[in-house]
Amino acid sequence: MISALQNPYLVKLYGFCVEGDHLLLIYEYLENNSLARALFEEHQIKLDWSTRQKICVGIARGLAYLHEESRLKFVHRDIKATNVLLDTNLDPKISDFGLAKLDEEDNTHISTRIAGT
Template sequence: MENNNIARALFGPEESQLKLDWPTRHKICVGIARGLAYLHEESRLKVVHRDIKATNVLLDKNLTPKISDFGLAKLDEEDNTHISTRIAGTYGYMAPEYAMRGYLTDKADVYSFGILVLEIASGRNNTSYRSKEESLYLLDW
């Protein structure tokens, strides 16, 4: 994609970062939400992505977001309350009930989306990998 991914646009090397105004950030968040709504509710097959994060949302030339990397995705059936599965995904984006018990529902993607929205709105990475004293977790902030 022309503008790589959200992680690079927000947290990448300074020369590759994009200056995103509020309407653009809003457009990106709404686009991701529409993509998740399609996967969870509108698609013929219900898909739980399991790895919604800044590096897995690509941005085209118009900064329209595209959800990518479906390598961890699971198909779900409408009558399931949850899928019990081996935990896979990225720490910091995983819903607590999924990370602790392996209960997977589309709500896990919604939790990850919420973390991603916080990153987009704040311009801060979910977790910063620095020394223990300087470490900052977005949810603590």
């Protein structure tokens, strides 16, 4: 299902391999690592305010696609700076769909159950 999600603000899944109880997912490579690294680590990328705004808007567009625009509706449930990756142009891409939940039509996206970190 993850490979069916095609959006510029979501990390692309190229393939997978299952061997016994081991699962390997192959995603696209993003040169600038995570948003967390860009914001919080010592040798961080300098993010001016227009770049920060572009990143925030990109994350919002990715979430809007997941919630409203894609054929399959997903709720990510673990959005944080380490799960947003940055490409060469510092465009954001949402990653780590390990806690994502397929949204069923008659259920609301609001949940009181704890999930993620």
